Amino acid sequence: MHFRIDAQDGKARACTLTTAHSTIQTPVFMPVGTVGSVKALDALDLQSHLDPSIILGNTYHLYLRPGDEVVAELGGLHGFTKFPRSFLTDSGGFQAFSLSDNVKIEEDGITFRSHLDGSPHHFTPQKVLDIQYNLGSDIMMILDDLVALPATHQRIRESIERTTRWAERSIEYHRRKQEEGVGTEQNIFAIIQGGTDPAFRKISAEELCALDFDGFAIGGLSVGEASQEMYDTVEWTTTFMPKDKPRYLMGVGTPEDLVENVERGVDMFDCVMPTRNARNGTLFTSFGKITIKGARFTTDEGPIDPACDCMVCRTYSRAYLRHLFRAKELTYFRLATIHNLYYYLQLMKEMRAAIHEGRFGEFKREFYRKRLQQS
């Protein structure tokens, strides 16, 4: 992976990452394609209506179904889904914790039962990389030891220590595999843990950033803490992260979260929020969120957001979308998803432009000002 900082404005960065499958301009938002499709969209929708340079796939889901070996046989995620640009895959650890039953963490890895059929499975730092070699993702995340908050000091300490040991095993395994010709075009990111505790974050960041990873993620945030706590933790943690490698804040977040964390030096984001909220009837606009089912939209001929030039806003009325939502029409889900993702991707482009032009502060003031008005 080639990484270059194109511009900086305060701590905010505009960078370019190049993988085997695409050139990624940051700050970047990665739409979530859990089981091999961004929910409700296909690869041609992505290309025609959104043009993302990278999307995310979930290792846990793809491992269970259709199985990473099936994906490998069909040409990896690129061949299977026909999305030709970059994929980032997570380690599967987070889903194993949150979706499966009977999770047991031991020194060599985690044991869990599938949420689909109850079958037993075991993930080790090596195993989740083997799965990701089969998936053929451009950026692989390593297995980390997650902590459900609130947790004792002792448990958090154990978590960051184990996360470091697993990171050491992961990078050693990956570099050895690459020497054997496996995953030579795949990049590997470590995940900094430590909750919202500055001391633990510092330890975790310093230990992991000393290792030969291609990039670093901040994990364990956006799990219910106050927004300001998240922003403070990111601000603190980034001071221990190398400038010459990409920084990825996992599972974040609202449009406000994206602006605040780009300001604090984060390059990459992913979140189910735009896609999941779309399906629940919440649409993002330059002036804040709207709930499309509202009776006030019954005969509203206007687009979701007059300032948006996505396919949906150029074509359909709020009245039509409200009707499709109320009638639970499948058509609704796709149109709402396209709009919300377009909003997110556009927001990132605008931030990048502002960083390039040294007016990020101004951009941020304008972003919040528009939200105080209502359309």
Add this chain to the structure above:
Amino acid sequence: MHFRIDAQDGKARACTLTTAHSTIQTPVFMPVGTVGSVKALDALDLQSHLDPSIILGNTYHLYLRPGDEVVAELGGLHGFTKFPRSFLTDSGGFQAFSLSDNVKIEEDGITFRSHLDGSPHHFTPQKVLDIQYNLGSDIMMILDDLVALPATHQRIRESIERTTRWAERSIEYHRRKQEEGVGTEQNIFAIIQGGTDPAFRKISAEELCALDFDGFAIGGLSVGEASQEMYDTVEWTTTFMPKDKPRYLMGVGTPEDLVENVERGVDMFDCVMPTRNARNGTLFTSFGKITIKGARFTTDEGPIDPACDCMVCRTYSRAYLRHLFRAKELTYFRLATIHNLYYYLQLMKEMRAAIHEGRFGEFKREFYRKRLQQS
């Protein structure tokens, strides 16, 4: 509406219908867009991937939600849905019978309760036209008195007699409305009833075809009778229908049904089969139906149908579609719907070409021959 017969081969006809919104080449299949969207698709999908010249909307559904007056305020079905070509709307009678509660038929119309909220409603021959004026459809169907089969001879007689009386009221009302400047670009079709009884079909056809309608439909078939009974009834009924007006067989059917009934002189069809079957995992191909969830497709890199050049067959593998279906991904429903409708529309085009070239018999033999092979 302008109507012209372009070619004939036996009883099979290739015609051209021109409405205010499109030129329709027959035989034609009309995708069903129940509540204002062909399920899982939007208007741009129709244009880009299928190019239908006419689709169907359901009056009962649109009347209840969002309400025909709301649709009128947003520019009728064309303005509301942004599908710019022709719409045919049914009378609402069939859905009132099949979906609602407490249906009561009386001489002036039918009374029923909404399946959505239990509210009471009353449809008369005039009322369902008023609704369709609001919807702005290009072809309106009149209210008919439906019979749930099996029924007594007496009940069927009552049904066809009342259907004729309602037809008289409908055509009188419509021509009067047109003189007042309402629905001047809208066409009106009557519906021949009579079950599978030749004598009743003859009476119903002769009585209705004596009236000044723009076209005639054959209703009350595809309700559980044997295929051959349907074909015989259509063959018999068409002999009493005018040659110079379009013939529409409602709610039909399988690909085989389309071929058999085109051969018997039908011009227009609609059916939920391609769209509903798509969502249930049944896909149509030149060699018959396949069930995409089958384990034999797990690593099948081929398209649904090697003979199909739809967007889905040009892009995605059976393995990917099977995976999306099993994972219940929204993406699946749209892709399967596009393929199945493409198959239906392509079949109609092929029949039209065969009629033009005087080789419909040969086309039909080949159609059945391919189905005896398996891919």
